[in-house]
Amino acid sequence: MAYFLKNLSIAIALIILWQLIITANDLPFYILPSPYTVALIFKNKASLILWHLGISLYEILLGLFLGLVLGVSSAIAIDRFHYVRLLLQPLVICLQSIPMFALMPVLLIWFGYGLLPKIVVVALSCYFPITLCFIDGFKNTAPELIDMAAIMKATPWQFFKLIKFPAALPSLMSGIRVAAVHAPVTVIAADWIGASDGLGYLIMLTHGRMELDFMFACIICLILMSTILNKVLKIIQRKLIFWTPEA
Numbered sequence: 001m002a003y004f005l006k007n008l009s010i011a012i013a014l015i016i017l018w019q020l021i022i023t024a025n026d027l028p029f030y031i032l033p034s035p036y037t038v039a040l041i042f043k044n045k046a047s048l049i050l051w052h053l054g055i056s057l058y059e060i061l062l063g064l065f066l067g068l069v070l071g072v073s074s075a076i077a078i079d080r081f082h083y084v085r086l087l088l089q090p091l092v093i094c095l096q097s098i099p100m101f102a103l104m105p106v107l108l109i110w111f112g113y114g115l116l117p118k119i120v121v122v123a124l125s126c127y128f129p130i131t132l133c134f135i136d137g138f139k140n141t142a143p144e145l146i147d148m149a150a151i152m153k154a155t156p157w158q159f160f161k162l163i164k165f166p167a168a169l170p171s172l173m174s175g176i177r178v179a180a181v182h183a184p185v186t187v188i189a190a191d192w193i194g195a196s197d198g199l200g201y202l203i204m205l206t207h208g209r210m211e212l213d214f215m216f217a218c219i220i221c222l223i224l225m226s227t228i229l230n231k232v233l234k235i236i237q238r239k240l241i242f243w244t245p246e247a
Contacts (some may be wrong), residue, residue, distance in 0.1 A: 002005055015035045018032075018034075018035055019034060021037055021214070022034055025131075027043075028214065029213065030210055030212060031212075032212070033119070033212045033213035033216055035226045037213040038213050038216045038217050038220070039212050040213070041217040042217055043085070043214075044215065045217070048202075049202070049217060049218065049221060052197055052198055052199050052201065052218075053199055053221050053230070054148075054151050055115075055197045055199075055227065056184070056187055056188075056191075056198045056199040056200070056222075057197045057225060058115075059115060059118050059119050059122055059187045059190075060122060060183045060184055060187055060225075061121040062119050062122075062123075063118075063119045063120075063121075063125075063126060063177075063183055063186075063187070064122065064123075064179060064180060064183050065123025066123035066126075066127075067122070067123040067124070067125070067126025067127040067130055067179055067183075068111075068130055068176060068179075069128065070123065070174070071126070071127045071128075071130030071131040071134060071175070071179075072130065072134060074088060074092065074131045074133050075130075075134035075135045075138065075172075076134075078092075078131075078135055079119075079135065079138040079164075080160070081092050092128065092131055092132065093132075094127070096128040096132070098122050100124055100186055100189075101186075101189050101190075101193070103121060103124065104117065104121055104179070104189070104190055104193045105193065107121055108193070108198045113196070116226055117136075117190070118190040118191070118198070121186055121187075121190050122183050122186050122187050122190070122235070123241050125182045125183060125186040126179035126180075126182060126183055127179075129175045129178040129179045129182065130172070130175040130178075130179050131175070131178060132175065133171045133172060133174050133175025133178070134168055134171060134172045134175055136171050137167065137168025137169070137170065137171025137172055138164055138167075138168045140165065140167075140168075140171070141164050141167045142167065145163045145167060146163070147163075148158075148163075149163050169240065169241050170237075171243050173233070173236075173237040173240070173241060176233060177230065177233050177237075180226075180229050180230060180233055181226070181230070184222060184225065184226045184229075187199075187200060188200035188203065188222065191203075191204065192204050199218050199221060199222055202214075202218050203215055203218045203219065203222075206218065206234065
């Protein structure tokens with residue numbers, strides 16, 4: 001409740017500041033729409049906004065899930081198998097330097113227009129931070145835990161399952177939260193390159209029509225979606241990694 005009231009107070013303060021800026025500078029609606037006109041858009045266009053929001057949320061969640069599955073699998077393989085590490089780790093580091101937006105035209109050629117290329121590019125943008133953070137988590141296992149496993153004669157599988165994997169979970173969650181920040185930005189950019197639905201498409205469409213109040217409503221929805229996603233991940237982290245001070 002305290003968290004909700006705190007965020008509600010911040011939102012109200014920002015809305016008041018927003019209106020004061022418009023009033024003090026006598027800004028026209030095509031420069032900065034008022035909070036009232038944006039609120040009217042939410043009232044009159046709620047179903048349309050929710051439809052496109054649902055499409056974007058589906059792309060983000062599915063892309064994040066695929067990036068998580070691929071990232072965890074890659075990190076475990078790199079940690080467990082020497083030859084996989086020699087082959088895959090340099091490749092992951094090199095490919096991370098390629099902007100995901102640059103791959104979108106290629107993915108459109110390969111997969112055509114629609115949801116699939118956007119989900120693929122979101123999955124790729126999530127894959128790299130998840131993989132690299134999880135690998136770092138494995139590398140940074142506390143030396144005293146390694147010594148304890150050796151003293152107790154743990155098998156390699158027991159060592160990985162009971163010590164190394166749990167020790168790397170905080171790093172994995174950090175990677176997931178970074179990926180969750182990248183995913184909405186990536187899906188919006190993908191909508192701009194080629195899409196017929198989604199929040200990015202709606203933002204691009206309303207910008208072209210100079211409907212700034214509609215565009216601001218879409219941007220506010222994007223901010224709220226990203227904030228809620230981040231909060232959900234924090235709750236999951238607190239439940240999953242309860243033994244760490246950060247949780």
